[in-house]
Amino acid sequence: METVVSGIRSTGKLHLGNYYGAVKNFVQMQHEFNCFFFIADYHSLTTHPTPSDLHGNVKQVLIEYLAAGIDPEKATIYVQSDVPEIAELYLYLNMNAYMGELERSASFKDKVRSHPDNVNAGLLTYPVLMAADILIHKATKVPVGKDQEQHLEMARTFANRFNRLYSNEYFPEPYAFNFSNNLVKIPGLDGKGKMGKSEGEANAVYLSDSPEVIRKKVMRAVTDAGPTVENQEKPEAVKNLFDLMNVVSSADTLQHFDQLYNSCQIRYGDMKKQLSEDMIIATEPMRQRINDIAGDSSYLRQVARHGALKARESASKTIKEVREIIGFRNF
Numbered sequence: 256m257e258t259v260v261s262g263i264r265s266t267g268k269l270h271l272g273n274y275y276g277a278v279k280n281f282v283q284m285q286h287e288f289n290c291f292f293f294i295a296d297y298h299s300l301t302t303h304p305t306p307s308d309l310h311g312n313v314k315q316v317l318i319e320y321l322a323a324g325i326d327p328e329k330a331t332i333y334v335q336s337d338v339p340e341i342a343e344l345y346l347y348l349n350m351n352a353y354m355g356e357l358e359r360s361a362s363f364k365d366k367v368r369s370h371p372d373n374v375n376a377g378l379l380t381y382p383v384l385m386a387a388d389i390l391i392h393k394a395t396k397v398p399v400g401k402d403q404e405q406h407l408e409m410a411r412t413f414a415n416r417f418n419r420l421y422s423n424e425y426f427p428e429p430y431a432f433n434f435s436n437n438l439v440k441i442p443g444l445d446g447k448g449k450m451g452k453s454e455g456e457a458n459a460v461y462l463s464d465s466p467e468v469i470r471k472k473v474m475r476a477v478t479d480a481g482p483t484v485e486n487q488e489k490p491e492a493v494k495n496l497f498d499l500m501n502v503v504s505s506a507d508t509l510q511h512f513d514q515l516y517n518s519c520q521i522r523y524g525d526m527k528k529q530l531s532e533d534m535i536i537a538t539e540p541m542r543q544r545i546n547d548i549a550g551d552s553s554y555l556r557q558v559a560r561h562g563a564l565k566a567r568e569s570a571s572k573t574i575k576e577v578r579e580i581i582g583f584r585n586f
């Protein structure tokens with residue numbers, strides 16, 4: 256059976272973009288593959304969280320993974336920092352990762368632009384750590400969004416370089432994978448790009464948001480003054496609302512508002528009302544479970560321990576073989 260690895264950075268609560276873009280995919284994949292899903296807390300250190308923020312964020316993501324339906328008996332769910340073998344593989348891979356290629360990565364250039372005061376080496380080698388996350392389980396399938404394509408290409412480069420250096424075929428090549436074949440990009444409410452935490456609190460709808468908060472955020476979503484010509488193309492801000500409706504509402508509902516738009520009769524207030532109610536319905540079961548699971552610390556402890564054990568079993572096998580290949584020997 257093929258092995259799947261994916262992770263989410265532990266920056267706290269999950270939004271609809273995380274859910275529809277990644278976690279929902281994980282839930283479907285866990286039945287068909289050997290899946291490892293982790294919470295990327297080493298990666299989150301690039302932005303220097305306080306100790307209590309770090310733990311709180313990891314806990315929140317774990318709770319929400321479980322609430323969304325990842326089953327710890329089917330998939331291996333673990334916290335990255337519970338598996339020190341990942342850090343060890345990262346060290347080895349760093350020896351074969353070149354400054355030039357790391358500096359050219361789009362995500363690194365973005366960070367240099369957005370946080371010029373914190374361009375640390377961890378940011379530079381972020382793709383190497385990500386490659387270690389994947390290669391530690393020799394995974395071939397990585398369910399991620401389009402924005403991670405370049406990181407996966409780098410993971411393949413590092414895997415192949417290791418293989419060439421040591422003249423073997425130890426690491427398989429990992430590829431981006433989408434279970435349902437349509438890579439869904441979930442837009443934010445600000446009328447611009449994708450839903451994301453860094454774009455501001457009001458841009459994202461969180462799985463844990465209360466119905467009142469969801470209504471308030473959606474009602475404030477950016478639109479335009481309305482269409483003036485029949486069947487005109489939708490500007491990005493308006494298209495975003497339709498894209499969101501496409502994931503949470505029924506096909507009939509979507510079609511209804513599409514027709515109103517095309518005949519210039521749409522009232523965005525009505526559409527937003529419908530959209531927020533459908534978002535509330537779509538997230539309701541998870542919201543309930545988030546509360547239940549959050550209150551059960553012994554269950555969370557058990558899940559984290561069980562996951563760490565299973566992940567380390569796989570990771571330590573790889574590290575043992577990698578050390579052997581590199582040439583470390585016991586006296």
Ligand code: TRP
Pocket residue numbers: 260261262263264295298384385388389397398399403406
């Ligand atoms: N870089 C990924 C993101 O920002 C998170 C991530 C870290 C990841 N390590 C990974 C995803 C390994 C897949 C596999 O979304």
